[in-house]
Amino acid sequence: EVQLVESGGGLVQPGRSLRLSCAASGFTFDDYAMHWVRQAPGKGLEWVSGISWNSGSIGYADSVKGRFTISRDNAKNSLYLQMNSLRAEDTALYYCAKTTVPHGDYYYYYMDVWGKGTTVTVSS
Amino acid sequence: NFMLTQPHSVSESPGKTVTISCTRSSGSIASNYVQWYQQRPGSSPTTVIYEDNQRPSGVPDRFSGSIDSSSNSASLTISGLKTEDEADYYCQSYDSSNRVVFGGGTKLTVL
Numbered sequence: 417e418v419q420l421v422e423s424g425g426g427l428v429q430p431g432r433s434l435r436l437s438c439a440a441s442g443f444t445f446d447d448y449a450m451h452w453v454r455q456a457p458g459k460g461l462e463w464v465s466g467i468s469w470n471s472g473s474i475g476y477a478d479s480v481k482g483r484f485t486i487s488r489d490n491a492k493n494s495l496y497l498q499m500n501s502l503r504a505e506d507t508a509l510y511y512c513a514k515t516t517v518p519h520g521d522y523y524y525y526y527m528d529v530w531g532k533g534t535t536v537t538v539s540s
Numbered sequence: 541n542f543m544l545t546q547p548h549s550v551s552e553s554p555g556k557t558v559t560i561s562c563t564r565s566s567g568s569i570a571s572n573y574v575q576w577y578q579q580r581p582g583s584s585p586t587t588v589i590y591e592d593n594q595r596p597s598g599v600p601d602r603f604s605g606s607i608d609s610s611s612n613s614a615s616l617t618i619s620g621l622k623t624e625d626e627a628d629y630y631c632q633s634y635d636s637s638n639r640v641v642f643g644g645g646t647k648l649t650v651l
Contacts, residue, residue: 451640453642460628460630460642460643460644460645461577461579461585461630461632461642461645462642463632463639463640463641463642466638466640473638475637475638475639475640476639477639478639511584511585516590521638522638522640523634523638523639523640524573524634525590526575526587526590526591526632527575527577527585527587528587528596530584530585530586531584532584533584
């Protein structure tokens with residue numbers, strides 16, 4: 417069974433850092449581009465960042481560029497999101513999502529598998 | 541950069557047909573594929589349409605997608621509405637800087 421399990425969320429003070437992880441199983445992780453997508457309470461989906469299968473291509477939303485860093489460890493079947501200088505507006509449920517085509521661009525192909533998400537709350 | 545604008549909510553009766561629009565603010569809607577995701581309350585999103593009008597396996601043919609260059613919009617049409625179709629629906633594309641763009645979402649009520 418293809419599965420994505422996010423972890424690392426929690427309550428953090430504004431200005432602090434947090435690192436999210438996404439453990440992948442049931443597919444050949446290093447073949448697929450991956451994404452982080454977030455959803456603030458009661459709000460819509462917001463794309464955060466995407467990374468190609470070999471980390472050669474990476475993109476960020478303007479709202480997080482310069483503060484967040486996406487990375488992956490294909491040997492560990494894991495995706496990460498390092499979040500620095502956190503703000504109240506970063507409070508959200510953070511989803512990890514897989515793209516559908518092997519070795520495809522992260523932005524071009526749709527997201528076919530999503531995790532259940534991990535909650536990040538930024539508050540003093 | 542562009543935005544994808546969706547109606548905040550739509551409602552229709554079971555058995556009827558509903559169409560949800562997704563209008564691109566600048567640039568051609570035909571330039572980049574549009575996907576549609578369904579998110580039921582308390583659940584993660586799932587794909588119902590990809591590449592403008594393609595259905596993933598397992599998605600019933602009651603779901604269809606299209607694009608209209610004259611209105612610069614994409615549409616998701618659901619026919620034979622069922623109560624289980626009640627959900628939030630999001631369109632998605634990407635821009636020239638390779639950033640993924642989501643629409644604001646449409647809440648579908650089947651009453």
